[in-house]
Structures are given as C-alpha cells and as structure tokens.
Amino acid sequence: MIAATPYIARWGIIGTGWISSEFCKDIALVRDDVKDVLHSIVAVGSRDKAKAQSFIDEFCPKGANAQAGGISSLTPKAVEGYEAVYNDPEVDIIYVGTPNQAHFENAKAALEAGKHCLLEKPATLNAAEWAVLSELAKGKGLFLMEAVWTRFLPLTLKLQELIHEQKVIGDVRAVHSDFSMEFLGVVPPTHRTFNIDMAGGSMLDLGPYTLLPALLYLYHAPANEQSPPENLIGSMLKAETGVDLSTSITMNFPKINAKAFLSSSFAYNTAEDRATFITGTKGHITLASPGCRPTKATIRRFTKPGIMSYGHDDDEVIELNFPQFGLYFEADAVARSLRDGQLENPAMPHKETAMTMEIFDEVRRQNGYVFRKGLEQVQAS
Ligand SMILES: NC(=O)C1=CN([C@@H]2O[C@H](COP(=O)(O)OP(=O)(O)OC[C@H]3O[C@@H](n4cnc5c(N)ncnc54)[C@H](OP(=O)(O)O)[C@@H]3O)[C@@H](O)[C@H]2O)C=CC1
C-alpha cells in the first residue's frame, strides 16, 4: 500500500566532487512515478565553504525533489568542513562522496554523530575497516550501506528475475566481466585514480562493478546456496605510481560448476557492446558498457543446447534506460530502508561488502599492493 504522505530522507552531503554532484542532481529530479519516498538536501559540507555554496548553486539550488516540489521548506546550507554536517539535527543520513582513503574516517564520524550513512564505493580500504563500521552501525542502530548503485538499476533487477527465476539461459556456468577506462596518459599521476596515497588503482575503483555480476549471478544462483567463491587468483599489472593499472581476478563457485573471470584497467576502454558476458547451459547474455550503468542486455537462447551447438533463436534485446545518471534508484531504496527501520538494505547487505573487501585484500596481498603506513585506519588482526 502506498502511504498518503511520502517519507522524506533528509541528506547531508560530504565532499563536493563529481559523484556528489551526480547524486544531488539525481535526488533533485522530480519523478511522477515514485510516490512513496522523496529527498531533501539539508546541508553540503566542503573543506572550503565557498566551494559548498557554488556546488549548491550549480547542482541543487532548490535542494532535492521534496524541496523542489514544495513538500519540504528546508533550504540547503553550505557548510565549512564536514563536522557541522554530521552534527546537524535536521540531517538523517550522510552521503559520503569523498576519495577512497577518507571513507572510513568520514563514515565513522557520521555514525558516531548518530547519523545513518550511504558510503561511496569501495566502502573502505580493507575488510577490517569495514568490520569496524558495520559493528558500529549495528551497535548504534543505524543504517549503513556501500553505494553500489548498479544493484538498484532496472536492468539489474530484471536480469536477476530472468536468470534465477525464469532460467532463460539455463544454469549459469561463467561470468566474464570487464570495466576499464583509459585514464592512462589522460589524467595526471596525482589524480585519485593513480594516486597511491589516495588508495587508487583500477581494482578498488572499477572492481566493485566487475565483481557485482559474479555475486549476483553466481554467488546468488539458488543452487550455490550463497557459498563463497574459492580459489581466488588475482594478477595486477602495476602503474608507475604503484597502484594497479590493470587487474584480473578469477574465482570458482564449485557447487554450481561455475567460474568468474573479471578484469579492470585504466589502460584501455571496455568494448562498448560487451562489458559483461553471462554464459549458461541454454544460452548467454551480453551486457553493453558501462559496467556501472548497464541499460542494454542481449539474450541469446540456444535452440539445441549441447557440445559446440551454435543454433539459436533470434536474439532478444532488452533496453531499460532512464534519465540522468540514475543514482535515484539507490537513494530511493535507502530512503525506504530508513522509513522501514532497516539497518541494512537487502539488495546491498553488509555481508557482501565484507566479502568484496576480503577479495580485494587477498588480491592486493597476492600482488604486493601495500598502502602507505598509516593510510589504513584499522589493520587485520
Ligand atoms: N558511484 C559511482 O558511480 C561513483 C563513485 N565514485 C566514488 O566516489 C568517490 C569520489 O570520487 P569523485 O567524486 O570522482 O572524486 P572527486 O575528486 O571529484 O571528489 C572528491 C571530493 O572529496 C572531497 N575530499 C575530501 N578529502 C579530499 C582529499 N584529500 N583530496 C581530494 N578531495 C577530497 C573533496 O570535496 P571538498 O573539497 O568539497 O571537501 C572532493 O571534491 C571515490 O571513492 C569513488 O570511488 C566515483 C565516481 C563514480
């Protein structure tokens, strides 16, 4: 049943970079199809107050959709530093849009101030940091989620139904996924993607997206019964700065005879028409780029499954596009969790962020990607 009065999530934004701007533009979008939740931007915190004000002026002058629609009368405040945003009594939830190395500190401060938190990916630098945040949130009865927004997109939801419920490609046996962007030679080595002091590298930046289809279609295959991946092997090609330029990860899911082959790189761009390839016993599905925002899937059904049998029906193309970047799907899901008193969103549970961080820890260990001393706030015991 749709509530007569929509629930309004009141956001405090930390950091005024690119992704925070996309997030604010997206939650400012007035959409007629969503009636149960809305958003308001209470405060934007920046290390530089003037920057916070110009961010508001440019990306969310009226605030978010509750404010733009006249349902909330709050005006977004530009705030010097982050502390006052954590402590603002009108803020329910903090969106952390800062670089990787600041995630733990910012999320911890938000939770300690009693605020719910949506934390950009990768959630933390290692699994030990995430464990601390997860315990802190649960102990305080607060919502916490890593912002893997791709999980909430219409095509991602549709594919889970097609693959697991309708079994359109039979039993899934392999996931190949690549998310690569040619930053090499385009951005300076000091940019967050290459900067080792900012925990850069393709795996932490793009790896959360390549891991996602492996988790959704293999880990979550009903017959896998959520058995964790095994035989993890990672190979990193390093950039001059010491971060990984290109990384490959393979993992096994023995219970379902399946394997994942994942890659990320800053040296080349993923092919436009083939970012992810999901192979089953009765067909395969190809997802177009970009890996973070899939909107087009091509389903091929084999007419006569079997060894090297290539006959197939006409391909079915599913396109589920949407306006702007699309972070509102994730934001709406978070708002519903807050409204319903959930401390975790079932589509992005703490356990899967923990698994992601453990995989990244292991690949870094196998390849000697060591952070500068002191960057990790919590070390594995
Ligand atoms: N969900 C998604 O699709 C995406 C997620 N991301 C994730 O979001 C995070 C931010 O990425 P992005 O927006 O591209 O980064 P930007 O560099 O554009 O913005 C980061 C912001 O963080 C703040 N900040 C705090 N501490 C520092 C610091 N030491 N150095 C630089 N900036 C700092 C700054 O805001 P201020 O000066 O106002 O304090 C800055 O503008 C990353 O962790 C990335 O993985 C990135 C892109 C897409």
Ligand SMILES: O=C1OC[C@@H](O)[C@H](O)[C@H]1O
């Ligand atoms: O999350 C992301 O998705 C898109 C890329 O532009 C970016 O580097 C990455 O952080």
